Amino acid sequence: MSTVLSARPAAPDAPDRARPRWVRPSVFGLLALTAVLYFWNLTASGFGNSFYAAAVQSGTQSVKAWLFGSLDAGNVITVDKPPAALWVGTAFARLFGFSSFTVLAPQALMGVASVGLLYLTVRRVSGPLPGLLAGAMLALTPVAALMFRFNNPDALLTLLLIAGAYCTVRAIEKASPKWLVFAGVALGFGFLTKMMQAFLVLPAFALAYLIAAPTGLGKRLLHLVYAGIAVVVSAGWFVALVEIWPSASRPYVGGSTGNSLLELALGYNGLGRIVGGQGNGGGMVVMGGGPAGGGNTAFGGSSGLGRMFGASFGTEVSWLLPAALIGLAAGLWFTRRAARTDRTRASLMVWGGWLLVTGLVFSFMGGTVHPYYAVQLAPAIAALVAISGHALWRGRAHTAPRMVLGGMIAATAVWDFILLDRTPDWFPALRWAIVVLGLLVSTLVVVGVPRARTVLIALAAAIVVTLGVGTTGYAVETVSLPHSGSIPTSGPRTDDMGGFGMMDETSAAVGQLLGGTTTKWAAATTGSQSAASLELASGKSVIAIGGWSGRDPAPTLEEFKQYVAAGEVAYYVDGGRGGPGGRSSDISDWVAANFTATTVGGETVYQLTR
Numbered sequence: 001m002s003t004v005l006s007a008r009p010a011a012p013d014a015p016d017r018a019r020p021r022w023v024r025p026s027v028f029g030l031l032a033l034t035a036v037l038y039f040w041n042l043t044a045s046g047f048g049n050s051f052y053a054a055a056v057q058s059g060t061q062s063v064k065a066w067l068f069g070s071l072d073a074g075n076v077i078t079v080d081k082p083p084a085a086l087w088v089g090t091a092f093a094r095l096f097g098f099s100s101f102t103v104l105a106p107q108a109l110m111g112v113a114s115v116g117l118l119y120l121t122v123r124r125v126s127g128p129l130p131g132l133l134a135g136a137m138l139a140l141t142p143v144a145a146l147m148f149r150f151n152n153p154d155a156l157l158t159l160l161l162i163a164g165a166y167c168t169v170r171a172i173e174k175a176s177p178k179w180l181v182f183a184g185v186a187l188g189f190g191f192l193t194k195m196m197q198a199f200l201v202l203p204a205f206a207l208a209y210l211i212a213a214p215t216g217l218g219k220r221l222l223h224l225v226y227a228g229i230a231v232v233v234s235a236g237w238f239v240a241l242v243e244i245w246p247s248a249s250r251p252y253v254g255g256s257t258g259n260s261l262l263e264l265a266l267g268y269n270g271l272g273r274i275v276g277g278q279g280n281g282g283g284m285v286v287m288g289g290g291p292a293g294g295g296n297t298a299f300g301g302s303s304g305l306g307r308m309f310g311a312s313f314g315t316e317v318s319w320l321l322p323a324a325l326i327g328l329a330a331g332l333w334f335t336r337r338a339a340r341t342d343r344t345r346a347s348l349m350v351w352g353g354w355l356l357v358t359g360l361v362f363s364f365m366g367g368t369v370h371p372y373y374a375v376q377l378a379p380a381i382a383a384l385v386a387i388s389g390h391a392l393w394r395g396r397a398h399t400a401p402r403m404v405l406g407g408m409i410a411a412t413a414v415w416d417f418i419l420l421d422r423t424p425d426w427f428p429a430l431r432w433a434i435v436v437l438g439l440l441v442s443t444l445v446v447v448g449v450p451r452a453r454t455v456l457i458a459l460a461a462a463i464v465v466t467l468g469v470g471t472t473g474y475a476v477e478t479v480s481l482p483h484s485g486s487i488p489t490s491g492p493r494t495d496d497m498g499g500f501g502m503m504d505e506t507s508a509a510v511g512q513l514l515g516g517t518t519t520k521w522a523a524a525t526t527g528s529q530s531a532a533s534l535e536l537a538s539g540k541s542v543i544a545i546g547g548w549s550g551r552d553p554a555p556t557l558e559e560f561k562q563y564v565a566a567g568e569v570a571y572y573v574d575g576g577r578g579g580p581g582g583r584s585s586d587i588s589d590w591v592a593a594n595f596t597a598t599t600v601g602g603e604t605v606y607q608l609t610r
Contacts, residue, residue: 023128027119030132034115034139037479038108038148043100044482047536048151051486051548052086053103054532055079056151058541059090060098066090068242070251071528073541074521074568077554079528080255080268080547082238084192085153107155111148114159114379115139121166122383124173125347130390133464137382140468142490143316145475147375150488153194154375160190161201162379165350168205172346175215177223184227188234195269197376200361202231204353212346239265252554254528254547259554273367298487300362300369307363308374315419315491317374317381319471322411324381327388328352330404334395347387355380370487385467393460396445406446409466413438416470426492430473438466486529509601510573511537519609520568524560525575526550526584534573543569546584557586564608574604 047053051071059066061073068075069083079086088110093102115135123131138144147154167183170176183205190198206224213220242253242261256264264270301312309318328348335345358376362369389408395401413435420431441462449455478490514522515538522540525531531544545560546552555563563569572591595606 134386142474175213184230191235208349324384410442507601514538523571
């Protein structure tokens with residue numbers, strides 16, 4: 001049995017002429033359809049997440065803002081993430097001009113690249129057909145269709161993690177330290193995209209190489225040391241740059257308590273996400289002075305093993321999760337007696353370790369977690385279903401592989417029915433069609449069918465339809481709808497989707513007022529959300545007092561007084577959205593006591609220049 005599931009396809013480096021003639025057009029077709037899906041009506045979402053869109057706009061106005069990921073071109077404070085995704089987005093906007101399309105298009109391109117790279121990774125071990133299936137399943141995962149059309153850092157993170165997996169698979173083939181170092185570089189830049197979240201795949205990559213690379217144990221350990229150094233260098237150069245740069249001449253590191261990128265990585269964006277703490281309340285997040293949590297689906301719902309299947313994450317990514325887990329367990333069992341260097345088992349360890357470690361961390365996180373984080377699971381699920389499903393299909397002459405494959409199909413059909421039943425008014429007939437077809441196909445697989453080519457092709461097509469129609473329907477529905485705010489969700493619109501928008505309904509009158517200013521900062525307001533909206537409405541730089549939550553010590557009251565005394569801030573817009581207390585309330589109190597309020601378009605505005 002292990003020889004059936006571990007059989008190798010044609011050499012991965014074979015020229016295209018040595019492969020079936022259908023491979024190249026099929027790959028181009030997959031990439032073209034993915035591009036259509038991700039670029040279709042892309043600008044309907046406007047600027048998407050205005051928080052990051054404003055940072056891109058600032059980067060087009062200031063090189064320093066581009067380097068540090070500042071929210072404002074005057075460089076008071078950065079966004080609360082490292083800037084790698086902003087480097088890419090700002091470069092695109094600098095080349096083609098700042099617009100809704102140039103803000104969102106880089107993520108769509110990353111999506112197409114992710115699908116292509118996943119195909120290449122799976123193909124190296126299992127052949128072109130599983131590679132195509134894996135790429136298609138990734139493209140049609142609802143959360144992928146959402147995040148590859150949206151300007152959060154997760155699109156770049158996903159691409160870099162797939163790149164890391166590709167390099168790891170290449171490294172395992174011939175025990176190549178070069179490719180393992182490349183994997184480390186990819187993860188290092190993943191850290192500069194979304195910090196510690198990028199390292200969740202590290203255990204899987206390291207363990208797979210340590211077990212399966214075809215060389216001695218000493219060399220395997222040494223190669224892993226090289227890769228670790230590559231991770232530290234590729235991530236650490238920017239951390240070192242921020243730490244040694246004089247703090248007075250760079251923006252404050254948003255989200256940190258001590259103006260330190262390393263502290264941000266270990267605190268708010270590190271352990272704080274796992275165990276909770278200030279600013280990391282998980283299901284209880286304070287916005288505008290009131291709770292927006294208590295199990296709110298936008299904040300992950302209740303933690304535990306069921307979270308990835310629950311109301312928050314379920315329809316985002318779990319359509320094929322039961323099949324992936326079944327396929328992983330079966331694949332590891334059937335290859336248990338294979339050689340240490342067996343590439344199929346090594347590939348299962350890469351993707352299975354990715355899925356298990358990341359999924360468990362997301363499931364039990366006590367801090368802030370959002371449904372769209374699930375895009376990080378999508379490549380692993382797609383790869384596992386494609387690799388194990390194809391191997392089991394090849395072994396269908398044996399009873400055990402047929403039973404497992406039938407179980408994967410039945411589990412998917414039943415689970416898709418449950419997921420679709422959560423939105424019963426959306427295409428109600430679909431869930432019944434899936435469960436009936438799925439159970440029928442599962443039965444045919446288990447009992448066996450005649451080996452006539454036409455019958456086998458029809459059965460294989462029915463399997464693909466059963467596995468893919470539910471997630472495809474949700475993905476298509478996702479791209480048909482505009483998305484904005486800081487916590488987008490996929491699928492049909494529902495009343496309990498949770499989350500909150502970025503308050504982009506900023507008064508047009510205020511935006512017009514600020515657009516006519518010539519000062520260093522057109523205005524100041526409390527919180528990054530409100531400042532971002534004002535920046536996009538006016539095209540000018542706005543100070544986000546207190547950063548995302550309103551609590552960051554930037555700027556201090558004394559610094560703000562100096563800006564005002566120097567005539568560098570034209571207006572203060574009251575009513576900004578941020579957490580209670582902190583420096584923001586000190587500044588607002590000082591402004592109210594020393595300047596006269598006027599009303600512009602329903603907003604309270606103070607003119608600070610005389």
